[in-house]
Amino acid sequence: MGLIAGVFELLFGGGRNVVRETAEVFRENAEAGAERVVALRGQAMNQFGAEFEVPRKGGFDRFMDGLNRLPRPALALGTLGLFVAAMVDPLWFAARMQGIALVPEPLWWLLGVIVSFYFGARHQAKVQDLQRDISVTMMRAPQVMANLRALHEMRADSPGAADPGPDAELTAEVIIPDENPALEDWRRLQRA
Known part of the structure; x- marks a missing residue:
């Protein structure tokens, strides 16, 4: 043992x-x-x-803290709002997008730089020819105006929106009613 x-x-x-x-x-x-x-x-x-032990002394500190928390939710909710607007009123949305088409390219780059710096990017660099971009944007203006006029004419509340124009075949097709079995059943019940 x-x-x-x-x-x-x-x-x-x-x-x-x-x-x-x-x-x-x-x-x-x-x-x-x-x-x-x-x-x-x-x-x-x-x-x-x-990090949060430092007491916030004034209203300015609280205001800046609140302001720093706004951009991300504003961008997210704004993007969702654009999707909703596109579904609710496509013509209104298309008219606004035509306006955005007139924004010069340098402003898009400036917005991209501001947003990328805000969200932590260190730099964004690209050589741009400002005059060329502005002239290209200005050349788009007549097309945008024509698109806006066409969009305005397509609105349901604009006069003559449903006018088939000089097309005789389309006019004949519009005059002939489509078959509607539910409407025919309803009419039959009303006669009886």
Whole structure:
């Protein structure tokens, strides 16, 4: 019995566990690893919390904090609003998009630079020929005006919107009513 007790004393005695210590060389102790993760997370939370420990003294600080939180939701909600507007009133939306077609290319680049700087981009560089872009935009103006007139004529409330024009075949097709089984059933019930 003394030999077995001596082996156990060697392996587990003296407040040590040689087997555990040897195994931890090859595999992390899960309990100790979890304790380290908890400590790391606690330190990170303390660091994040320290950022907000500075008291905001004036209304200007609160105003700027609120203002800094507006652009992302405004852009997201504005984009969704454009989709809704396109579905609700396509002609109104198309007229607005024709107006956007007149925005000169340099302004689009300027908007892109402002937005990219706001959202963290370090730089945006492209060589632009301002006069060429403005002239191309101005050459689009007559087409945009023609498109706006065509869109205005397509509105349901504009006079003559349903006029087939000089096309005789189209006029004949418009005059001939389509078959409507539901309407015929209703008329039959009304006569009876």
